[in-house]
Amino acid sequence: MAVSDYKGLLDSTFDRLAKARESHVYDFVPQEIGKVTSVSEGVVKVFGLPNVGYEELLKFPGELYGIAFNIDEDEIGVVLLGEDSELNAGDEVERTGRVMDIPVGDALIGRVIGPLGRPLDDKGAIAHEKRLPIERNATPIMDRAAVTVPLQTGIKVIDALIPIGRGQRELILGDRQTGKTAIAVDTIINQKDKNVLCVYCAIGQRASAVARVIANLRENGAMDYTVVVVTEGNNSPGLQYIAPYAATTIAEYFMEQGKDVLIVYDDLTNHARAYRELSLLLRRPPGREAFPGDIFYIHSRLLERSTHLSEELGGGSLTALPIIETEAQNISAYIPTNLISITDGQVYLSPKQFELGILPAVEVGKSVSRVGGKAQLPxxxxxxxxxxxxxxxxxxxxxxxxxxxxxxxxxxxxxxxxxxxxxxxxxxxxxxxxxxxxxxxxxxxxxxxxxxxxxxxxxxxxxxxxxxxxxxxxxxxxxxxxxxxxxxxxxxxxxxxxxxxxxxxxxxxxxxxxxx
Missing domain, CATH: 1.20.150.20 (ATP synthase alpha/beta chain, C-terminal domain)
Incomplete structure (x- = not known):
């Protein structure tokens, strides 16, 4: 075969790969079967899938799925989306030809689901309208509009002094047990009759804490306009890793319908820890505080998806309230500083004020909103x-x-x-x-x-x-x-x-x- 023929074959292959990456479907490669070579906590190594794509969904025995994370010359590092207790070396692995996606649609409103889209509330199957990939590109700058409409939290100290606009990303941070989740839940409850849909994403939380949040939402009528995406602390790190991306895709679907949406990530500390665990098991080089070098990127590509769309695209908005936990009031730690730089302001909760009974324990001096003042009511x-x-x-x-x-x-x-x-x-x-x-x-x-x-x-x-x-x-x-x-x-x-x-x-x- 001539050199020009090889070049033409390579160009054709790269074109098909690029189109598949854009459409999130790898459907042009023939069926391939690989073998599991080793199993770790939430991570497996696979051999024998030469044409697998990055972040492609792989199927294991027993309806277990995984995402191709490391694509090396000799093997593939796969992040499991479930428990690996039944998985053994030598088991077969099958390509699916698609990336991880999740069902979206109005049928999700009022439901409690897992990051794979499976119902967790004993209300039966979900009749979804379509499925969308959990990893999507953020809206281009030219398709965005200014943040001009306030998102009322119903909390005086925030609405008056640290206002939040629809389409803004406002970080909530503080030590353990200072009322971070309470602020987010109050904000969701306050959206009743305000034409704002809400998505609450629990990442690695205790089952009792999640049950309490859902009970509060139900008692106050907030589940009528809220979707809850849950991963518990005993779930696999892979599920905890994909949870916020899956929740954001659900929220984006409603935003693209021209609706205003609020999403709460509770909390991204657990998300960062889950990603660190996966990265270390996959032998990725550790950096500061043992986090991998791309930890900033995984949070920035998540939060950049929150925006206010231009009128040509329907004018919908997605407001993000990420929650982060600090240790001993150290807001200069690695993950807090990363998220402070990504977001448009922060609400800082002081443990001293919490102990004095000043609730919500918002410390006005350390809290700021870089956008909301322009969206605040006159x-x-x-x-x-x-x-x-x-x-x-x-x-x-x-x-x-x-x-x-x-x-x-x-x-x-x-x-x-x-x-x-x-x-x-x-x-x-x-x-x-x-x-x-x-x-x-x-x-x-x-x-x-x-x-x-x-x-x-x-x-x-x-x-x-x-x-x-x-x-x-x-x-x-x-x-x-x-x-x-x-x-x-x-x-x-x-x-x-x-x-x-x-x-x-x-x-x-x-x-x-x-x-x-």
Whole structure:
């Protein structure tokens, strides 16, 4: 055969490989059977599949599947998507000619499934519309639109000071048992009647923790618009690795239908550990903290899929709330710093505030939203700036005041005002607040109406104030939820209602002249 013939054959083969990679189907290669040469925890080595493609799905005996991860000259390293207890050296391996995919469609809403698309909720089979690969390219930059619409979490401290927009990626991080999942669940519950579909992805969680989350979602009616994708801590590392990609594909399907979607990854610490375990078993070189060198890439290609599509593509959005666990408040560790650099901001939860009963334990000083301010409702703009400044001044003065007994009157007022801000930013779990309820409380705070309410009565005073929202004129409520700025005259009815509601809680018979 001439050299030109060899070149033509190679070009033809490479063209077919490229087309197969784009379509995620390797259907032009004849049937091949390989043999398992060794079995490790979640990983097997295979010999005898010369034409296998990278990330191709391989079938093992007993309906067990795996993904071709390492394609070396002599053998293939395969990540198993299930338990390997029945697998032995010498078993046959069969090519499927396709990559890992998952069923998508409206039938998934309200269901609890595994990362392979199998139901886990005893509600029968899922009649899916089609299947899509779990690994998909992120939307090109030119097909994206600016983040302009807020995603209300229902949590005052976040909506006012660390706002999140639809299409944003906001990291939630903190030590163990500081309320990270609680913030995500409250956000999902708050999407009721807001035309936002939700996907909750549990990665390597305890079965009891996942059951508690699902129970909370059901009790609050959130399962009507939520898909739950679950891998437990005792599942194979392969299943934990593919879970967030499978969940993102489900969310992307709804986004491409022009819908707004929220996805929660709980949590990516377990995902990174699962990938490290697989990589070390496959003899990939370890790097910093023993993680493989491409750990940044696996998270960036996951989170880059969250975006706001342009109007030409339907205008749908995918908002991501990845959760990460820190150790001893070390946010400069490898995985946290990676994710901070990938995402558009972070909500940091402080264990100190959690121990003091300041819940949610959001530390405003270390939390930031790099996008959400542009998507925040104008009603917040007037109030949030003064609030954050007042709270920052209070935190500095509170620390300083511990070392001195004599304080001037202005300092005392600032500290007392800050204590009321902190009291108002406390919020019970599973009790998200609507925009008008938050605005009424924030307006009363910025106007100093709470400054004359005893601290022990703050919780009752806030609850009484929130009840006045139902008495506000319909025009005022509409204005609060609109995209237009509220002037002083429009805020006056809210202010008057707040003064009337708080009158019975004041320590003095009337407000100071500068507050009336």
């Amino acid at each position: 009603a917040y703009h007037t109030l949030a700036g003064n609030l954050k400044l007042g709270f920052s001044q209070f935190e500095e003065l509170e620390t300083f005041a511990r070392f001195g007994s004599h304080l001037d009157e202005d300092t005392k007022k600032t500290i007392e005002h800050g204590k009321r801000i902190r009291a108002c930013l406390k919020q019970n779990e599973l009790q998200p607040q609507s925009v008008p309820e938050q605005i009424v409380v924030l307006l009363a705070l910025t106007e100093g109406l709470f400054d004359f309410v005893p601290l022990e009565k703050m919780k009752v005073a806030e609850a009484t104030l929130i009840k006045t929202v139902s008495e506000l004129p319909a025009e005022t409520l509409k204005k609060i939820n609109s995209d237009s700025v509220m002037d002083t005259a429009e805020l006056q009815p809210i202010l008057e209602a707040a003064k009337k509601a708080l009158a019975s809680f004041l320590e003095t018979s009337e407000l100071p002249k500068d507050q009336t």
